[in-house]
Amino acid sequence: MASAEGSLLVMKGIKKSFSNNHVLKGIDFEVKPGEVHVLLGENGAGKSTLIKILTGAYQKDEGEIYWEGQPVQISSPLDAMQLGIATIYQELNVIPELKVYENIFLGREIKGNGKFSFINHKQMKESAKQFLQMLGQDPAIAEQPLGYLGIGQQQLVEIAKALTLDAKLIIMDEPTASLSQSEVEQLYKTVEQLKEKGIAIIFISHRLEEIKRIGDRITILRDGFKIDTLPVKTTSTDHWIELMVGRTLEEKYPKQTFTLGEEGFRVEDLKVSGFKEPVSFSIRRGEIVGISGLVGAGRTELARAIFGADKKEKGKIYVDGKLVDIKSPRDAISAGIAFITEDRKSEGLLLDQPLYMNIVLANMDNFRKKSKLIDLKKIKQGAMDYVKELKIRPGNIELNARKLSGGNQQKVVIAKWLCTKAKVFIFDEPTRGIDVGAKVEVYRLMNQLVENGAIVLMISSDLPEILGMCDRVLVMSEGKITADFPINEASQEKIMKAATGGSN
Template identity: 40%
Template sequence: MIQAASPTESARARGPSSDGPVESAESDRPALLKLENISKHFGGVKALQNVRFDIMPGEVLCLAGENGCGKSTIIKVISGVYQPEPGAVMRMDGQSIEGLDPARARELGIQVIWQDLALFPEMTVAENIAFEQNLGSRPRFVDYSRMRDAASRILERLGVSIDLGRSVRSLSIAQRQIVAIARALVADARLVFMDEPTASLSHAETEALLKIVRRLSSDGIAVVFVSHRLAEVLDVCTRVTVFRDGKYVGTFPTAGMTQTRLTELMTGRTFDYEVRKTDLSAAPVVLDVKGLSRAGEYSSVDFRIRKGEILGLTGRLGAGRTEIALSLFGMTRPTAGAVTLEGRALSLGSNRDAIRAGIAYVSEDRLQLGLVQQQSIGDNTVSAVLDDLLDASRLISMKKRNALIRDWIQKLAVKIGKPDDAVSTLSGGNQQRIVLAKWLATNPKLLILDSPTVGVDVGARAGIFAIIHKLAAEGMAILLISDEIPEVYFNSDRILHLRDGRVVAEYVPGTTTIDQIERDVHA
């Protein structure tokens, strides 16, 4: 049985059955974009095989599938980055479009907001939004007044306010997303692809972004939404097009669709969602936190984690979840309270102290803090235990290093080419397994997981949680932090609700419904 996060099905059901695919949202309306027989090969790899689907004017369509299913490839075909194989048919407003390149795609109103956003960090908000208006075949002076006016109009249209003179580097991820959307609108977008727009956003920031997506739809702009967060997909989209292994599975109405059904369509597998049923009342306490406080971040926090227990910690943006984790890992110092690990008082001056004590921390920012993207899979795996690999001459023993890398790749079933390949070549799910391997190699007593499935698709999530459950079964104490209620509900023995830096409630999955927890957290 695979256990993974899923919301309650009754909370998501919204109408008739969605088992059958539909080919268009409204048959009496012409499609904005219609694709037929789209294939793309890279050598012997068939990234897309006879894909077909359509996009209606002003609709919000989800493009769903696991990593590697062809989502990014089809977006690059539609935006002119890739040319499809002969025989492909692409029509926009009923007119055939052939030989599409990025410039022509932009002229047609096709815009893509990639996950990295492709913004200029040192330039201002206004410059990022309206810089294309100053591009041309001949040099000319930049009209900053015109640029600011254009940026201001677009932000007003979106119903948001951002200082036009601020550098993009100083903005939050959520604000950068808005800048990227505004830039697309300045270019007269009619069809906007959003690739994982909420992967790094909190619940509150996600809600604000979805409000903007709905506003775009009401203005007649079609949005194709790519996201691994299935709850928000079902919330904001009217239809979902599913790809699997480069093939078109079907297009389905979201009315009546559930996360479980959508997961099955994406993976071709059936997942059983059950709460954990473990009695750990007699297990020894591994971590004991009493009265932990840090001015301005959290206050009077008390909890225990027993051997083999997974304690979930959830709450809204600013609740103090990550701040508590950073203190437990020695990155910040609490101003009051006490922490003991296996009965020994902890006084951590740095993360090195925490590692030596037996604490490991998987950060929510895998790309920036979890891995060194340019380094190899092997180097990332052993980066936290280099001292353990030294030989008698105080040099790294390649025999020990390679054995350790082999061992963890095998234990965690990481799909790789070669250990010397850059870790950036791996999928999100396999990158997260390498992050886990890096910290598990330290042999921790307490494993802190801060949003461990950010940017990971549903199939890979199930695999990661299977690993986490196995670690708990072997006796590891685990603190699981997430703002996705289903994630903590189906993968924790107990759940703490944090609000404004304080623990306000404790739940036991199965005795409290997921609906109740969601109502409490988002009240």
Template identity: 40%
Template structure:
């Protein structure tokens, strides 16, 4: 790093205007980058080369080092060694503002907008246009936001508070904010995780227009179909090491998986036959006023009951009501043949239910606590307390064994969960609920943000649990997951059940027809 030539933002702006340094083939070049954290080598002399006017996908399992490298490029982390060139000029990034001034912007997987502020205020924070006497000119700021949104085809009121927006619209605001810096390099980390198919198509139109403007886009995703639709090239990392870079048109899905995991994954949805038993959960006429109405279904022991539907269909709301997060307005819930008023999650847990929520950051992880503390949250009042004392060693072993079973990548169980990748955080939450030995397990987007190798492991685990008689409700926005894992599928549209399909009769067309009625 000491040999790098450090340039000022003014010099970089001159380089940006004049074009690349003569002879430089790449917009961005990363060479021999290494980064260590206590007990972990996150990056081991990796490389990445981004061409102007291309979309370059970065692939790898959770813990492969993708996010670490992106945070280095965004100025959040400082590398231990390595070189960086932008337009052929050596750069060193000291902080996020430095990265933005040098033409690198990142759209994080976990959104970082400020809910109490308006859309315009979020986009132009720190760059607000000023009027007389140095006062922020809100009218000019809203005009600039309108012009930016018109360019990107986004229909959001600049003056609305961000806290009132859907997750999908917040994602669009994040994208617009990054574009507003007119950066040469845009890093997108799982940008479609909360978007509908229509919104994904809109995002891809934005990406293609930016590519035509000569921008370089680094695109991180676990969704293979996105890779082949939008990416020109991709690079694969594995266990903190660089594996390969290929043109997207020259490889198959299986090639990518093999490079990512270092092994063959012959079955992404290892659904094993399970003995379907008696009804353990019966929901009749369940209604939450203004959210969903008259929802009815039965769930049997050993059954995986998939829930499908478009964003806003009410899938997660039904799950939350069954678990007592938001008690129902009317209707009945029967557990093991007995009617029960599920007035709170503690009541649900006392009767053998567990619930993995959709949003791990907001409603799952205790980000300031370590892995063991997060994993043990649901069991401290049950099997691991004796005579008022927590059986620490027994609890530690149980949490460690479960973490090893799910391949949570961490130096030790005392690592703060905030330091883990999103996928590994998700695995810890699954550990938490499996430690309760549930009879009924509700999984809301169980593999969101999890890499392809870990997905297969989670699917295998779900199948094994069903084989052991656990009744499972699985909510997923990924159609192949719903079709591949479910014994039956409940389809919702605008808060009501529009159909229940058996595994043998279900296909994507039928589900989409029911989901859009």
């Protein structure tokens, strides 16, 4: 494969370590023009390090990089940009207050020839409009502040920016993670367009269905090694998972069925501002109920209102048949409700505090002595129990939460709620951005919760996950529940229909 004919990019024998930690152990990687090349691997496999070397954020220790057949040195992000490598990051690098065209030309404003010439806004606007049109966008958005656009459109703006840079290779790091279904479709279309122009794409994703749909080739990394590069169409997702985790995973969705018990949780006539009509549903012991729907359908708003994080206009909530009055998260916690939020970094964790503080945060009352002072010894012991129970790695409770991988961070958030002895668990996108192995662990945990008599409500945009793990699925659309299927009557098509507003 050495400097293969017609390759756009060839990376050979790339090694990289941080102090004593060997992250990349000699990776070969090759990208052809006009292909969508997927990088797959568990968190910590080396994907992001490899990408950072390619974009000039990190320097490789060993190995060679060839660009269009020529050996190149990429020592800074500027080098990468000049070669024609652009990156669309998971967290977008945009300035919401600036207008779209200003974002597109940020740092490369078009000016007159003189040293002190003013910026030529007109030319920038026109050029931005052209590129936006090329991506099937309304050119008028060029003059709107970027923050007014949805995440999906913001991403397209980033892609437009890459096009103005004459990029030949665009790296997309989990671009669909925070997009709604229709935005995802738009992105897929854009990817097709880029391919037609001969632009290559490195696509990082954990969503196997999506890889199947848009990928051409897939390179699987594990523990800093390249395991294999395969054509996407002729290989199975199960095979990829095997290669990725290094063992056979019995099942992606370890669904267990329990006998249905009495009703444990009920929401009655709950209305949040912006909801078209009040929402009611109930959950019985022994079942996992999913809430599906598009981004913006009101799912997170519903969960936040139940939990007291946002105000509700009206509505009653019953836990174990008892009416509970919830005005704040504190009320919800004392009523036995837990809320595992969508964004663990900004809403779930204290990143710069040790695991033990993160784990006991919502239930510190339980760890106080008679003197009301907190009992650090008891806290650490309690935290250690959860770390062991949930197999959080590394299992050092003194470590700051920032140091953990996404999957383990998610387990820390779950541990926090186990620690409150909650009876009702609301999961909001519980497996977003975590790898396949960790996902299965999260699912097993849900099973365990249900087995122990807890109520589990899972909001998810991942349809296979809903179909694989839930017993019943509620579908929301524009602030109301449009369908309620037992899982054996549900299908992706039916859910999508209900989610896009089609009546049941």
